[in-house]
Amino acid sequence: MLAAMGALGLVPSSQARTFTAPQPGDFTLTGRSPKRVVILGAGIAGLAVAYELLKAGYDVTILEAAKKVGGRNLTIRGGDEITEIGGVTQRAAFRDGTYFNAGPARIAQWMITMDYCRELGVPLEIFVNSNADAYVHTSGKSIRLRTARADTQGYLSELLAKATNQGALDADLTAADKTDLLDLLREFGQLGEQLTYDGGERRADTGPIPSVSEVLGYRIPYALTWDLAHDQAMPMFQPVGGMDRIVDALVANVGRHRIRTGTPATKITDTGREVVVEYQNGAARADYCVATLPPHVLARVPSTLPPGIVSRLGQGFVLAGGKLGLEYGRRWWELDENIYGGTSETDLDIGRIWYPSHGFHERRGLLVGYYTVADPAAVYDALSPAARLDRALRAGEQVHGPRYRKDLLSAVSMSWAKRPHVEGMMNVGLQGVPQAHGRVYLAGDWMTGLVAWQAGAFESARKAVLSIHERALKEN
Ligand SMILES: Cc1cc2nc3c(=O)[nH]c(=O)nc-3n(C[C@H](O)[C@H](O)[C@H](O)COP(=O)(O)OP(=O)(O)OC[C@H]3O[C@@H](n4cnc5c(N)ncnc54)[C@H](O)[C@@H]3O)c2cc1C
Numbered sequence: 001m002l003a004a005m006g007a008l009g010l011v012p013s014s015q016a017r018t019f020t021a022p023q024p025g026d027f028t029l030t031g032r033s034p035k036r037v038v039i040l041g042a043g044i045a046g047l048a049v050a051y052e053l054l055k056a057g058y059d060v061t062i063l064e065a066a067k068k069v070g071g072r073n074l075t076i077r078g079g080d081e082i083t084e085i086g087g088v089t090q091r092a093a094f095r096d097g098t099y100f101n102a103g104p105a106r107i108a109q110w111m112i113t114m115d116y117c118r119e120l121g122v123p124l125e126i127f128v129n130s131n132a133d134a135y136v137h138t139s140g141k142s143i144r145l146r147t148a149r150a151d152t153q154g155y156l157s158e159l160l161a162k163a164t165n166q167g168a169l170d171a172d173l174t175a176a177d178k179t180d181l182l183d184l185l186r187e188f189g190q191l192g193e194q195l196t197y198d199g200g201e202r203r204a205d206t207g208p209i210p211s212v213s214e215v216l217g218y219r220i221p222y223a224l225t226w227d228l229a230h231d232q233a234m235p236m237f238q239p240v241g242g243m244d245r246i247v248d249a250l251v252a253n254v255g256r257h258r259i260r261t262g263t264p265a266t267k268i269t270d271t272g273r274e275v276v277v278e279y280q281n282g283a284a285r286a287d288y289c290v291a292t293l294p295p296h297v298l299a300r301v302p303s304t305l306p307p308g309i310v311s312r313l314g315q316g317f318v319l320a321g322g323k324l325g326l327e328y329g330r331r332w333w334e335l336d337e338n339i340y341g342g343t344s345e346t347d348l349d350i351g352r353i354w355y356p357s358h359g360f361h362e363r364r365g366l367l368v369g370y371y372t373v374a375d376p377a378a379v380y381d382a383l384s385p386a387a388r389l390d391r392a393l394r395a396g397e398q399v400h401g402p403r404y405r406k407d408l409l410s411a412v413s414m415s416w417a418k419r420p421h422v423e424g425m426m427n428v429g430l431q432g433v434p435q436a437h438g439r440v441y442l443a444g445d446w447m448t449g450l451v452a453w454q455a456g457a458f459e460s461a462r463k464a465v466l467s468i469h470e471r472a473l474k475e476n
Contacts (some may be wrong), residue, residue, distance in 0.1 A: 012232065015112055015455055019462045021468045022056030029065045034058045035472045037285045038277050039335040041292035043071020044454045045443040047250040048461035049290050054254060058471065060282055062254070063277060065264035065293075065421040069251055072103040072422060073454065075242035076325065076412055084418035090385050092325075098366050099242040100325030102414035104454050105354070105368075106236045111455035112462075113246070113370065117239065120249035123258070127238040128357040130227035131342020133204060138218045138347045144204035144346075148215075149224055150190065154197030155212045157159075157189020161286045165195070188271045223345035231453070238357060248455070250432035265293075268303035270438040287472070290441045290464050292457075294318075295427050298442075305437055312433050316446065320377035320417040321425025324350075324392050330407040331365040337400070348395040349376040364409070369396055373425060381415040426452040436467060 027034050028291055034057040039046045042064035050060045050090060068074075076082065078094040094100065106127040107113045132146035163169060163454055164178050164185075173181065190200030199209040239245040239266045251259065260279075267278040268289060274287040291298055299314035332340045333355050341357040354368035369392045372380060389411045396404040416425040427446045435442060443460040450456030 015110060015450065015459060017112060017115070019112075019466075021052050022058075022465065024055065024057055026056050026469070026473060030473060032473065035060075035288060035468075035475075036286040037288045037290060037408055037468065038063065038275065038286035039290045039292065040268075040277065040442075041065075041071060042069040042251075042259050043292060043444075044073055045292040045445065045461045046071075046290070047247065047254060049292070049443060049464055050254045051250050052461065052465040053468070058373045058472075059286075060254070060258055061180045061286070062259040063263045063265050063279060063284060064259060064261045067262045069259060069261060070244055071292075072416070072419075072425075073243055074101075074103045074414070075244035075413070076100040076102050077242075078288040082412065082414065083420070084415055085420055085423070086418060088385065088418075090138050090412050092412045094325075094327050094366070094408065094412075095364060098364060099325050100112070100323075100327075100368075100412060100414075101238075101243045102323050102325065102331060102412070103416075104243050105320035106238060108231050108233070108236055110230075111450075111453065112458050113453075114237065116250075116458060117237075117246065118450055120246065120253065122245045122249050124237040125237040125240050125358060128341025128355075129232055129234055129236040129343070131339060131355070134339050134342040134355065135344040135346075136218065136220065137344055137400060138220045138223070140398065142399050144205040144216075145223070147205045148218060150200060150202035151197075151210060151215045152218070152221075152224055154189040154191070154200065155215050157185040157191055158195065158197040159212075161185045161189075161191060161195040186417055195199070215408070220345060220347050226345070240358070251424050256416075265291075265301060268301060268305070268440060270440050272342075272438070275439045287475075288468050289443060290440050290468070292443045292461075294422055294424065294444065295433070295442075295446055297421060297423060297431055303440070305440060308416065309437055310406040312430070316427040316430040318417075318424035318427050320372075320415070321374075322370065322372045322377040322380050322388075322413065322415050322417075324388065324411060324413045326367045326369040326392075326396075326411050327364065328367065328407045329364055329408045329409050331360075331362065332403050332407060333367070333400070334360065334365075336403065344399055346399060347453050348396070348398060349379055350392050350395040351376060353396060353399060364462070369393070369411070377415075377417070377425070378411070381417050385411075385413050395461045435463060441468060 009096045036059040039049050042062050076092050077099050080092045082091040136148040137141040153419045191197050263279045265277050269276045277284045295313040296318050339355050341355050344353045350370035351372045356365050367430050430446050441464045443464040445456030446452050448456035
């Protein structure tokens with residue numbers, strides 16, 4: 001759950017930036033020859049392992065179960081087909097230029113994903129993660145975020161000022177502290193002369209100021225604070241043209257000919273001298289194997305990994321996650337509501353509505369109509385795509401009114417629990433699984449403190465690469 005909270009911005013994260021990639025001269029200068037490595041999975045972790053090892057001339061092959069590369073890094077465009085476990089298929093009818101980041105959508109400035117975008121030449125633009133003019137939707141009301149913040153901070157400040165002046169904090173504060181505190185509260189809550197909150201210029205709404213009871217009753221304090229989290233704070237970034245630009249750049253560098261798609265690994269055998277990975281009608285042999293499959297999927301692949309590791313791989317918490325892309329023929333959120341990017345947090349089962357951070361003032365645009373994790377995601381997963389759409393539109397109408405249904409051109413819903421070969425949005429609680437056993441190495445975001453962030457996948461790839469390279473330089 002911690003990781004899920006992290007993905008939604010509830011826990012801080014950080015990431016080491018020191019990494020020296022294997023160099024072309026590492027083998028030639030020592031008279032050793034580059035090793036063969038078979039990588040299972042062409043998500044960010046698998047592609048990054050290949051990309052880094054190729055810098056030193058390793059002989060790299062990637063086996064990917066799906067027909068498409070990228071794993072959870074998935075950008076859906078017009079004409080794409082999404083078939084769920086169970087066989088339900090949707091075909092995206094998006095017009096030219098419209099794309100839907102159905103998996104990752106944003107990158108924090110401190111994440112090593114930024115370093116890869118720089119190195120790979122992937123252009124970035126600002127991702128408007130938080131927008132003071134988007135809404136907090138709670139108890140049937142849509143309130144502009146800055147109004148909700150101003151009223152909450154205002155009343156909290158008034159109450160604390162009152163408690164201070166009534167002596168409730170005398171045991172904790174000196175007289176000088178109390179003066180400083182009152183000065184702080186005056187500014188923090190925009191209090192008037194009498195240290196009362198009467199509204200202020202931070203509010204977006206000119207209507208009557210709600211009572212303190214109404215404001216305390218908003219009940220989604222998360223909506224007021226989530227964008228303060230280390231991994232959610234502005235500025236955040238997105239690749240221009242879709243998150244899969246990172247995948248495209250990795251694939252271009254690795255070489256498409258080194259990636260076999262539609263080729264699930266069916267057995268992994270470490271003979272002690274090499275690793276043999278079997279797949280339908282064939283086998284790949286290599287000195288080392290890096291398995292980047294989601295751990296709950298890897299646990300089902302027959303292998304020579306010890307039963308202790310295999311059973312541990314199956315013990316994580318796999319969280320469902322879903323997103324809905326809604327393509328509109330008119331950018332009504334900009335034209336009618338003056339919302340340019342950001343998210344409206346709600347107490348409805350859609351979780352939130354995301355407004356696009358690119359294409360401002362163009363004719364068409366794509367909203368994310370829900371972004372759900374865990375239980376609410378399971379509610380939508382259980383429905384057909386048409387029923388998901390209808391339920392989400394009914395919820396969206398509560399936030400934006402009847403215009404939410406008007407001008408809708410097309411929609412695609414993504415259920416990560418039903419995504420073949422991935423089977424979940426994230427797997428949490430598995431940190432501490434050994435990184436390698438024999439010649440088989442493991443990688444994937446789930447092995448790091450950054451589960452459900454591409455930065456975690458990159459970090460795990462770097463660790464696997466360093467361990468393999470250190471060993472390869474010593475062996476024969
Ligand atoms: C809804 C959602 C929102 C997200 N938001 C963000 C975000 O805003 N920013 C961010 O940075 N990250 C975000 N993430 C997380 C990010 O997508 C992941 O951390 C990252 O893509 C994981 O990469 P990976 O290579 O570790 O795993 P995966 O991408 O899961 O790759 C595993 C690969 O293994 C393949 N595979 C499975 N079985 C086999 C087999 N038998 N043989 C061969 N291959 C196999 C799979 O097909 C898959 O391609 C989000 C994820 C989701 C789902």
